[in-house]
Amino acid sequence: MKKTAILTVIAFCFFAYNAYAASDAFKDNIYNPGQLKPVDSVLKVKVGQKAPDFILKAVSGETVSLKDYRGKKNVVISFVPAAWTPVCSDQWPGYNIISDIFENNDAVLLGITVDSIPTLFSWTNQMGKLWFEVLSDFWPHGKVAAKFGVLRSDGVAERALFIIDKKGIIRYIDVHNINQRPPLEDLVRELERLK
Amino acid sequence: MGRKISGLITVILALFIATAISAAENSPPKVGSPLPNIELPMLNNPADLQYLGLPAGGKSFKVNQIKAKVVIIQIYSMYCPYCQAEAPNVNRLYAAIENSPALKDKIKIIGIGAGNTQFEVGTYKKKYTVALPLVPDDDFKIHKIMGEVRTPYFIAVKLSDSGRTEVIYSRLGALENIDLFLAQLVKLSGLK
Numbered sequence: 001m002k003k004t005a006i007l008t009v010i011a012f013c014f015f016a017y018n019a020y021a022a023s024d025a026f027k028d029n030i031y032n033p034g035q036l037k038p039v040d041s042v043l044k045v046k047v048g049q050k051a052p053d054f055i056l057k058a059v060s061g062e063t064v065s066l067k068d069y070r071g072k073k074n075v076v077i078s079f080v081p082a083a084w085t086p087v088c089s090d091q092w093p094g095y096n097i098i099s100d101i102f103e104n105n106d107a108v109l110l111g112i113t114v115d116s117i118p119t120l121f122s123w124t125n126q127m128g129k130l131w132f133e134v135l136s137d138f139w140p141h142g143k144v145a146a147k148f149g150v151l152r153s154d155g156v157a158e159r160a161l162f163i164i165d166k167k168g169i170i171r172y173i174d175v176h177n178i179n180q181r182p183p184l185e186d187l188v189r190e191l192e193r194l195k
Numbered sequence: 196m197g198r199k200i201s202g203l204i205t206v207i208l209a210l211f212i213a214t215a216i217s218a219a220e221n222s223p224p225k226v227g228s229p230l231p232n233i234e235l236p237m238l239n240n241p242a243d244l245q246y247l248g249l250p251a252g253g254k255s256f257k258v259n260q261i262k263a264k265v266v267i268i269q270i271y272s273m274y275c276p277y278c279q280a281e282a283p284n285v286n287r288l289y290a291a292i293e294n295s296p297a298l299k300d301k302i303k304i305i306g307i308g309a310g311n312t313q314f315e316v317g318t319y320k321k322k323y324t325v326a327l328p329l330v331p332d333d334d335f336k337i338h339k340i341m342g343e344v345r346t347p348y349f350i351a352v353k354l355s356d357s358g359r360t361e362v363i364y365s366r367l368g369a370l371e372n373i374d375l376f377l378a379q380l381v382k383l384s385g386l387k
Contacts, residue, residue: 024275024367093275093279094272096276097279126276181310183312184273184314185315188314
């Protein structure tokens with residue numbers, strides 16, 4: 001009977017819906033990796049700790065250092081797994097229309113993936129003009145993601161959000177189920193708590 | 196042994212039903228067919244309720260409860276760049292209908308935010324000053340029934356007095372020319 005229950009659960013999981021709404025902006029260019037293990041890494045940082053510093057190149061041509069925001073801005077880091085994948089392609093375009101929410105909370109957004117700059121350039125071009133920096137953690141591969149403990153065993157990053165305050169202290173971590181988009185209200189609520 | 200066999204039958208049956216359901220639900224609404232049976236979360240804004248002619252209260256409503264001859268359904272997402280770009284055009288469509296004495300009470304529009312929470316729907320509404328009612332579909336339940344269409348996707352449904360629904364328009368992509376679209380809808384629905 002136990003076996004039956006297990007088999008039924010497996011059968012159900014097999015058909016579980018991998019939900020995402022692809023924007024027509026990406027046409028048929030989105031690769032669907034299917035349902036993935038929700039989280040596949042172990043965090044190396046904790047809320048209350050100082051965030052590890054990093055310097056990464058951005059698609060804009062800038063070089064961005066986390067330290068540069070110290071004493072000036074709160075920083076939201078949005079790691080997403082990979083360019084041209086379903087949920088990721090539907091996450092940053094949403095952040096792109098809420099620059100006012102970030103501004104009102106004295107925060108900047110840094111988007112990071114482990115893709116190369118040319119890939120990120122092509123992919124983010126489909127999203128329209130982004131107001132935030134998109135950083136490439138391509139080489140050494142996933143070094144920054146690994147520092148935070150959000151590099152998965154297959155070399156892509158988790159879908160993770162970090163809020164770092166003006167003192168450089170991590171105030172919020174959401175290593176989200178990679179298959180789902182984090183609800184916007186959770187991020188906004190945590191940003192407003194910084195005040 | 197009997198238990199084993201009945202267990203196996205249960206699993207096969209579960210697989211069969213799941214396959215049948217996903218096959219049935221995976222195509223977008225077809226022109227000429229009834230609208231799939233969707234339950235929309237009840238709106239709580241009095242202006243939205245008045246616009247759609249719905250009574251207050253209750254947890255959900257169906258499209259054929261809307262007081263209109265034709266209902267345009269936009270499936271969108273606040274996370275979709277094309278939907279964002281299309282938002283002003285949909286606002287113009289809404290205004291064109293509301294400013295037309297001939298169409299005002301006959302055509303209504305609603306938006307369904309695929310995978311969007313109530314907060315995300317509200318964020319989009321505020322950002323683009325959207326006047327038409329928007330409902331969340333945070334668990335993609337409606338999106339799945341509607342064939343997991345890409346966004347934006349527009350469906351127009353003709354409602355009969357008996358509550359029957361008939362899809363008269365079902366297409367992916369921006370509306371482009373709203374005057375032509377409206378003229379097409381009037382023709383397809385037989386509205387005068």
